[in-house]
Amino acid sequence: MSGVQGQCVVERGSAPAHSCGVLRGSFALVRALSGGVVLVGGCSLDGAGTGGTHTIDMSPAGESTPDGSGPGDPPRDDAGPGLPAFDGGSAVSSTDSGVHLGDGTHRDAAARPDAGKPAVMTDARVADAHVPGDASAGNDASVPTSCTLGGTYALRFDYQVAWDDTLWTDAYGASYPVFAKGEGTYSLLARVVVSGAATGSTAVVRPCGVELPDFGASAAGYTTERYGLHALDLAWEAETMPSWTVPWTGTCANAGCTLAVGDVFALLGAKVQSTDEDGDHTVVAVDHDNDGRDAVTFLSRTPSELTSDGRNYAYLPLGSSARARRLDMIVASSGSLAGTFENCNVASGTISDGEAEQHAVGCSGVVTGGLSEVQCDSATQRFIETVLPSWSVSAASFRLVRLSSGSTGDSCAAVRAAL
Secondary structure: OOOOOOOOOEEOOOOOOOOOOOOOOOEEEOOOOOOOOOOOOOOOOOOOOOOOEEOOOOOOOOOOOOOOOOOOOOOHHHOOOOOOOOOOOOEEOOOOOEEEOOOOOEEEHHHOOOOOOOOOOOOOOOOOOOOOOOOOOOOOOOOOOOOOOOEEEEEEEEEEEEEOOEEEEOOOOOEEEEEOOEEEEEEEEEEEEEEOOHHHEEEEEEEEEEEOOOEEEOOOOOOOOEEOEEOOHHHHHOOOOOOEEEEEEEOOOOOOOEEEEEEEEEEEOEEEEEEOOOOOEEEEEOOOOOOOOOOEEEEEOOOOOEOOOOOEOOOOEOOOOEEEEEEEEEEEEEEEEEEEEEEOOEEEEEEEEEEEEEEEEEEEEEEOOOOOEEEOOHHHHHHHHHHOOOOEEEEEEEEEEEOOOOOOOOOHHHHHHHO
């Protein structure tokens, strides 16, 4: 990131072309579309063919109106001149309380097969997850018996991010402001299971939540609206969520003891398909939250919800004639952790070489004057990916809290509560 301009490559062959390196190399999202090619990441394309693939460079209170624009807003056909009109596809339910399946049916959140199940690690729970005070710290004599490194922890990654104004450029080359520049914090919450000796431990990291920064409309485009996105807590309990194994080095777990965690590369909503000799990655969208939609589903905050400063949210605009209800998103972050233990149960520190990014690979919304939620067409999906804020990271930090053992004490719910 850091000012690197994204490069767009359209591929109809089997291998994506090289693009500029950013987050641990560059990423290319490969997504075959029966109706043509949708370009994202600020790219433009003329004459896309059917069945092609595309790549993205991972660079850098009141009642709502029927279209969800919020109290006092102008009709959507009066706002954002020059922005693309929404031409929705198949209809889906307009409720935000459940999930949608690929066959077009709606399943209530409580009826999901994994509802109520604790989050499941891909690796079996370690046998030596000692609690503080347990004298059985293994054979490493450098670990005091009063505090052991092994165990289950809640881990919070905080990335301080900023973004520039975003513009939409139409087919005639005219640009229109959409979202205003801003800054905020991207946070990843995870459960960590640590095993092994102090100087050779490994940690299995599993996501338990994501917090995206709110952002606002450009004053020239959509007045003073504020937007927010969030994923349901239930999403993180899905057994299809990924986990990442990383090296974990600590001298001990007493106050003042140092801790270092090797590069944590957290990719949500996609998986690495291949890596070339230059370290560039090709990724493909994956339904990690198991709801029948690509990537991870994030819901738009509604006009009935309030921002931290007491203002009403607005539904995210999808061009000039619709409002989003859901975005199918890929979020990625990376960095190496270094810090110290404050006591047996808490450690904190900084993240070096921190990177964080977000991309929308699909969406659904409500058209002006309508009530039914419909899937975005390719032009609308291209619009939201192009104008979604692109982050640059100025600083990053982490906080680690030991969790109690047991069937619920180390669940994703316990992780969120601890952090």
